[in-house]
Amino acid sequence: MTKHRNSIAFWAGVAIFLVAVLSMTQIVRNEYPFFAGYVILQFIALAVAWSILGGYAGYVNFGTNAFFGVGVYTAVALFKATGAPLVVQIAAAAAVGMTLGFGVGLLTLRMRGIFFSIATIALAIIIETFVMNWRFVGGAAGIQLQRPPVMAPFDSYVKMLFFVQAVLVVIAVGIARYIQNSRIGRGLQALRDDELAAECTGVPTLKLKLVACMISGALMSAVGAPAAMYLQYADPSSAFNLTYSVSALAMSLIGGTAHWIGPVLGAILLGSTQQFLAVTISSEINVLVLGIMLVLFVVAAPKGIIGLLRPRYRLRAGGKP
Amino acid sequence: MFSMDLLLGAVVLGVLLGCFYAAVSVGLSVSFGLLDVPHVAHPAFLVLASYGVYQLNESYDIDPLVAGLAITPLFFLFGLLAYRVYYETFEKRGSDAGVRGIAFFFGIAFIIEVLIILQFGVDQRSVSATYIGKSWRFGEFRIPIRQLVAFAVALGLTVLLAVYLSKTFMGRAIRAVAQDEEALRLMGANPVRIKQFAFGIATAVLGIAGALLIIVAPIEPTLDRAYIGRTFCVVVMAGLGSISGTLIAAIILGVAETIVLTMFGASWAPAISFAMLLAVLAVRPQGLLGR
Structure with missing residues (x-):
């Protein structure tokens, strides 16, 4: 009964959020809040997507940038080749991201801990190198993009992207929440705590890992797809920037990975701090703050913000006693 | 375009480069290979050492x-401290050390990178010495x-460390702790202190390795990212903890890199070590001389 009521509250919250975002795009004139807000929304979606594999399953993915960049370049290639609309670009990016996730899953099925993490970095660098040598999308120099005209209810492209990214956040959170409450989530948590024991008690660990890789990858690539239109420009070294990886990882771990709300909180907190610091001081300082916060939280508050707020999550997220 | 001379030249340069890769990787071979510490920050420590060397060379004109x-002594202390923090916060508590330990070192690597950028800027830096800039001609x-x-210093360093680990009392203790920590504890030794000392040695070696890094080519703050691939490729390919394997694997990597560089051009170079790493992980995860 409470679960049912929780569900209603959640979807009502989602509806209110989307309506608020939509009306904000209609009322607020100034474009800057959307420009900054887009980045925060992007990080929320990335962090939530990361935590599906990194949080529930305990596989530390350093390759967020690989999926993000693949999303960016799927959109770029498709747009350049066919002029496909944004929705199609995002759907295609999600499909490619899911395929890549499947590949990563297959390749790394037997790798654990640090080996998995290093393999994901390796993948990111290899894909980046391929894109750098891919002339059609501009190679290492990057590519300029002309935004198509904006669609009906919106009066500027940035506002539309802001709304689109808000929808992606809702999709990511919805999926993460579903996984968390379903057999998949419990299976992932079981394999996180003890993979061998989970395997022995009949949890289909390999299948679950593959599913988690695919869903997480599809979401990350989908989030990356609008980035090219947002910047009107794409180049390999910024699309595949390692900062995306450290941000997604840091935001999830700082927020706490036991519940989907953790990455959301972490991303909002760090994302807005970053936006503020990047404007007021410099972008180096904000990476420094990110790194220091990550180390501090990992050392002193292993369960993240939600662990500090609600002690009962400590037990659930704790793994081995 | 394919000529024997070109290939021979690439192989010779590759062997030289490979020994250099061995020197920058032996530290990781101890800290990750023997001690099982997920030391993703190893390349960042390496680049930090290079900047230290740069600073000394720049302001006091030291070779x-x-x-x-x-x-080196400074890095030894740094290593002792780093392991102590890692041990107290992760290894000792046991639970969930994997995820958070990796994230911890990843965060440290990023902090070092940014601090270097803040201090030295993003420009390339190089050192001056009498032997830099000249070359020998062979036809x-x-x-x-x-x-x-x-090459010479790297080879010396690697061999020295290999001898240290196999011949001296402390070196054998380090290998013992890697083999069976519990047994060592039962013998009345303190495995944590041995591991801490070993991590100190692994970090101290980076002082020299960092000097080699900046001698071989100019450095920049984000160079550590490329070396994540190279060092982990060498250590994993070698077989965890095998020093002689490290030398062989590093030479294989060096030769592969120079050959691809000569044949296909520099834009493919960064991917090679990572591709080899993935291949080794997928096909033979225990490495060439795995334990």
Whole structure:
């Protein structure tokens, strides 16, 4: 009964959020809040997507940038080749991201801990190198993009992207929440705590890992797809920037990975701090703050913000006693 | 375009480069290979050492190799401290050490990178010494003397560490702790202190390795990212903890890199070590001389 009521509250919250975002795009004139807000929304979606594999399953993915960049370049290639609309670009990016996730899953099925993490970095660098040598999308120099005209209810492209990214956040959170409450989530948590024991008690660990890789990858690539239109420009070294990886990882771990709300909180907190610091001081300082916060939280508050707020999550997220 | 001379030249340079890769990887071979610490920050420590050498060379005009030797004790202490923090916060508590330990070192690597950028800027830096900039000619191809110096020192360093680990009392203790920590504890030794000391040695070696890094080529703050691939590729390919394997694997990597560089051009170079790493992980995860 409470679960049912929780569900209603959640979807009502989602509806209110989307309506608020939509009306904000209609009322607020100034474009800057959307420009900054887009980045925060992007990080929320990335962090939530990361935590599906990194949080529930305990596989530390350093390759967020690989999926993000693949999303960016799927959109770029498709747009350049066919002029496909944004929705199609995002759907295609999600499909490619899911395929890549499947590949990563297959390749790394037997790798654990640090080996998995290093393999994901390796993948990111290899894909980046391929894109750098891919002339059609501009190679290492990057590519300029002309935004198509904006669609009906919106009066500027940035506002539309802001709304689109808000929808992606809702999709990511919805999926993460579903996984968390379903057999998949419990299976992932079981394999996180003890993979061998989970395997022995009949949890289909390999299948679950593959599913988690695919869903997480599809979401990350989908989030990356609008980035090219947002910047009107794409180049390999910024699309595949390692900062995306450290941000997604840091935001999830700082927020706490036991519940989907953790990455959301972490991303909002760090994302807005970053936006503020990047404007007021410099972008180096904000990476420094990110790194220091990550180390501090990992050392002193292993369960993240939600662990500090609600002690009962400590037990659930704790793994081995 | 394919000529034997070109290939031979690439192989020779590759062997030189490979020994250099061995020197930058032996530390990781101890800390990750023997001690099982997920030391993703190893390449960041390496680049930090290079900047230390650069600073000494720039302000006091000290030879880079001497400067590298001079910062070695400092790095030893740094390593002791880093392991102590890692042990107290992760290994000792046991639970969930994997995820958070990796994230911890990843965060440390990023902090070091940014601090270097704040202090030195993003420009490339290099050192000056009498042997940098000259080269020896052998008919068709030339070998830069800086490569030869790096090769000789790197080889010496790797062999020295291999001898240390197999012949001395402390070295054998380090290998023992890698083999069976519990047994060592039952013998009345303190495995944590041995591991801490080993991590100190692994970090101290980076003083010299950092000097070699800046001798071989100019450095920049984000260079550590490329070396994540190279060092982990070498250590995993070698078989965790095998020092002689490290030398062989590093030479294989060096030769592969120079051959691809000569055949296909520099834009493919960054991917090679990572591709080899993935291949090794997928096909033979225990490495060439795995334990």
